[in-house]
Amino acid sequence: LAPWVPVVGLEIHAQISSNSKLFSGSQVQFAAPPNSLVSFFDASLPGTLPVLNRRCVEAAVMTGLALNCSINKKSLFDRKHYFYADLPAGYQITQQRVPIAVNGSLSYSLCIDNKMNQMVTKTVRIKQIQLEQDSGKSLHDDTRSQTLVDLNRAGVGLMEVVMEPDMCCGEEAAAAVRELQLILQTLGSSQAVMAEGQLRVDANISVHHPGEPYGVRTEVKNISSMRFLAKAVDYEIQRQIEELENGGTILNETRAFDSKLGCTVPMRDKEGKQDYRFMPEPNLPPLILYDTKSLPANMNHQQVINIDWIHERLPDLPSVKREKLVEQYGILPEHSFTLLNEDGLAEFFENVVKQTQMKPKKVIGWILQDLLSYLKQHSLSVKESPVSSFLLADLLNLLEKKEISSTAAKQVLAELWKGEGKTPLEIVKERKLQQLQDQKELEQICQAVIDGQENEVIMVVLG
């Protein structure tokens, strides 16, 4: 059987972290009472006009720069028409002709064969980033044959990040999205929490034989977590391979991932191929961005965005942060990945290092093995840890000073988890875990043990 080459591309919608929506002043907030954050424009009341939110543009520029894109100094807005209950105007304002950023790349890392110490770096090309409106939410109440529409989300700013089909499997897709998520969170341009709908991923998947043209692709939607992303992609690849090997064909269709069944199913195809009747948005002039060279002399600072200015102020991206951690603390690259992978863990680690004499190379073990595994076991975030960095540092100092053994330290840690407010020293005293340093005392204890176990000693001496 000829080998199959799976091809995976992604369309990711990230909700922009801003106070107000992309084209109107209503607030952006998760889980607010239905229809409480809807301005006249969001509800598409006749006569209302869009006004572009500066913060949203800045967020898109930051993201474009972080993903090595060229920022288009002139980009345009378009209307994409379709009828749906959660789209009050009957069209979405998006950037179809000329988006704000193009031609970037994202590097991400994978463990080979699940071995943490064998990481490989991959790159996926970023086709473009475009600004567009989010839609409202519709909830179908089948029992009462009605649809409930909540427009709170209608008009919230989105960045659509399009990743070229450079990925080959679920693991790669998940790793790429994970890295994007970290970048967005570092920039602050999106909080990118999948569970809150701030990061939505659609996958485009096809398979072909090497040397042959790409196969027909399907689009997979309704993926609600990173884990499901990998599953959905892998399932669909498998499904397509089986279908083709059995002589079938792949339809160019949209499929939904059913998380309960772990498979993809065709989505209810309402209108066949949609013609979105794209048209320029006449109420928004072209978006013009400047850099230091092109910035006119007496331009009102409030009215312009300077790309260079934003570039200068970008925070360290995750890849840079990892490098710095490895360099500064002498930890392994895979450690730096884990540190950045858990929200707040890197900070925790650095705080402990600051407060202890123990070498970072040793501290990392306590962080990644003891602390992290405990947190995982109890489904706690770093923020929720009953053991603070101060307490852990305190404990590690005792260990470093050889006042306790490492076995004892683990026992103290187990006690600390209870969060009863005791200090490590208190627990040590309570449980009499102090390590004896005094040579003479140790000799006496050993002697006493030997004396008390005469038979065993004779057995040992005799060999």
Add this chain to the structure above:
Amino acid sequence: QVSVALKEGRVTPTELCQRCLSLIKSTKFLNAYVTIAEESALKQAEASEERYKRGQPLGVLDGIPIAVKDNFNTAGIETTCASNMLRGYISPYNATVVQKLLDQGAVLLGKTNLDEFAMGSGSTDGVFGPVRNPWSYSRQYKEKSVPKSHSEDKESNWVITGGSSGGSAAAVSSFTCFAALGSDTGGSTRNPAAHCGVVGLKPTYGLMSRHGLIPLVNSMDVPGILTRCVDDAAVVLGSLAGHDPKDSTTIQDNFKPFELPDLTDVSKLSIGIPQEYHVPGMSSEILALWSKAADLFQSAGAKVVEVSLPHTRYSIVCYHVLCTAEVASNMARFDGLEYGHRSDTNESTESMYAATRREGFNDVVRGRILSGNYFLLKQNYEKYFIKAQKVRRLIANDFVKVFRSGVDVLLTPTTLSDAAPYVEFIKEDNRTRSAQDDILTQAANMAGLPAISVPTALSERGLPVGLQFIGRSFQEQQLLTVAKWFEKQVQFPMIQLEEVKRHDHDVFQDQKSTSFS
């Protein structure tokens, strides 16, 4: 002059308001108004009166009764666009231009009638019925019209106002208000102005805010101003123009209201006569009037030159494509979900949409939506929409070239003939009529240029005829200065309405001055 009268206390705002309101009632047969906001108008008048008493009027417009076309949002007042789709729709906010007028103390009498969603050139296709041209009832018209038979209904040969801002034009023409807002997308302010013998100003695109104006074609719509004289138009323009942060298509530059000089010397002026505007179907009367006007400028010392706008003949078709495409898009929001008419159909969301839109829109609107969507289809987009945009650019460039060659202002007729009798007008459908009637006016919308229709003379039938001046972008001051000079030369007669005479002599006296500036 009425503004002065208010200031001097010769008349009070409430008196003025009440007179206008009662005149509206006695001219009800004109069907110019859709909604009359009696209570709020009186309150506004009272507040204005207080200010005058304290000697602190807000400005020239304080206490002046105005009317607004029913496609502008007015908070707390029904805004229907003369459509079933928005019947009963109470706006929750004021359009920016409405707000500006109210902030100046103007008294909003009510909302005026129009073609449904401003689509039409007769003000005959709205759900509240057609608007009647006040001149139908003027002595001038009646004297000239020959009754065909004794038993003929006197009312049956009334003429249309033109459109789509017919209600606003009729309201100003019949003295029920001193100024009115219309909208102009293809000539909708200038056309009815010409037919009703009033001044109709279309400002440069981007000068006045469209926030709150329910859009027809976003890239061509502008709010229009209808008044009884050019000076008044300048005053209203002064209070309405300027950047609006709520409308991203308004220019950022600071706008300075201007006073119109009384031009005496036109020798430095260059008037352009576009040869392509000499179109078939134009009445010989209008041709003669146009010629006479050109001669008037020439003998007064101005340079009058024939110019060419070669792409004029493509403008109607180009307009049709771009207009219907934008209409199709703008009307997509009317789905019955959030506001407006909603059909009772319960089967599915889609069937509800379809029924709502079929019930809510008239044939004209539906026809344009279907055409527009056709042009926007992927396979047609390049061929029609993109092509039309390119042609639009050519049309706009025609004007740029002409103005660059030294011409200050263009002079053309506004309409092909005087107002048609309603029974004649409705013999052709809306699309045909629009295509015919828009031909002289809509190139200015394509190019975004300012244009004004000035009442010039009465036709043989005793009906008003207007001529149009088209100016350079944002050069309203020059445009209006020329228009004012012309207005003074032609001395257009005042309408002699029996209803008005009978009603209240005083009102007539006050309004004889036909202006409030």
